[in-house]
Amino acid sequence: MRKKTIAIVDNSTWNIYNFRLGLIKQLKATGYDVLVIAPVDEYIHYLNESGIVRHIPLHYLAPQSNNPLRDLALVIELWDIYRREKPDLILHYTIKPNIYGNLAAWLAGVDAMSTITGLGYTFLHRSLINRMVPALYRIAFKYARRVIFYNHEDRDLFIKKEIIAPHKGHIIPGSGVNVNHFRPLPLPDDSTFVFLFIGRLLYDKGLAEFVEAARQTRQRYRHAECWVIGEINAKNPAAVSKEDMLHWMEAQDIRYWGVVADVRQYIKKAHVVVLPSYREGVPRSILEAMAMGKPIITTNVAGCRDTVKAGLNGFLVPPADAGALAQAMRKALLLSADDYASMGELSRQIALSEFDEKLITHHYINVIREILHQDPMITAELPALTETGGKNQPGER
Secondary structure, three states, rough: OOOEEEEEEEEOOOHHHHHHHHHHHHHHHHOEEEEEEOOOHHHHHHHHHOOOOOOEEOOOOOOOOOOHHHHHHHHHHHHHHHHOOOOOOEEOOOHHHHHHHHHHHHHHHOEEEEEOOOOOHHHHOOOHHHHHHHHHHHHHHOOOOEEEEEEEEEHHHHHHOOOOOOOEEEEEEOOOOOOOOOOOOOOOOOOEEEEEEEOOEHHHHHHHHHHHHHHHHHHHHOOEEEEOOOOOOOOOOOOOOOOHHHHHHHHHHOOEEOOOOOOOHHHHHEEEEEEEEOOOOOOHHHHHHHHOOOEEEOOOOOOOOOHHHHHOEEEOOOOOHHHHHHHHHHHHHOOHHHHHHHHHHHHHHHHHHHHHHHHHHHHHHHHHHHHHHOOOHHHOOOOOOOOOOOOOOOOOO
């Protein structure tokens, strides 16, 4: 019997390497052929790890471009690939593949499903272009067999706005975390108490609030340090300005480590991981920290609140409130050794029971099998995987 082919379409090879490798490996282990369709970047080396996978480059997918002619060229490019390759099912990720990929799949007569990894800038900021996106989703998702959301609130919003029919929306809580790659490691034996922010350097991630909370916290607790890891992406309209970053560095309330190849060594040294984001799908950096047994401070907003049981494995604060964030950081500083250990242990248990990458890929494969009219797989039937590379970078982009 011919193997079924699953195509995975994303806006960068960076995303493939950091967020899709686990699914790719599980699909192949389960008996599917996998075709990856994405622009090529320096992370094309994922082909060394993913086994026999074909990668077709995209030339017209520019995530930050608003050029309608380029987007039309992308639809034609995707349609031509789908028509030639005839995959049994296409998995679309990120905005442009979700919109234009579904249209191209419909034109090519190929089944497709979409994943909303988060709503982010498009739904947080009102502009003419951003107001068009829900209407484009509404058109494109008529042709999607299923639409996967990382949290209930995003799905409910799409149903309320009549972007999708209720039966199409499914919840799968994020892209998962490799709990073997990210596992608890002993803290260094010193007196410094480290708060760590991991993420793209965007105002929407709450970085300005983190810096102000760091200033307030360090005024009272000089042994506290506040670290930042992440990429300055000037192409993102919500990117932190270089002037602000320079000012924050000169004030010495944060230590910026840039983009790092392996965040585990920084999470290991951190006592608490902080993400005061305005909205997320499910934040990967928080899942990685939880898998390593860290207490969490994050915001009481969609996606973020799904990772924290308030007061048990961390603290929830209102978004855009540096004072409340500083207060939560002070609470963390004053935890007893037993309470601190209990919070970290619960974080690890939540990561294992709810966000393990193997559980997430199991959910995805069962949705795929439903669309392809195949019997569902029980967890015990899933082949064991070796440790997945990547998985150590800030959130999806």
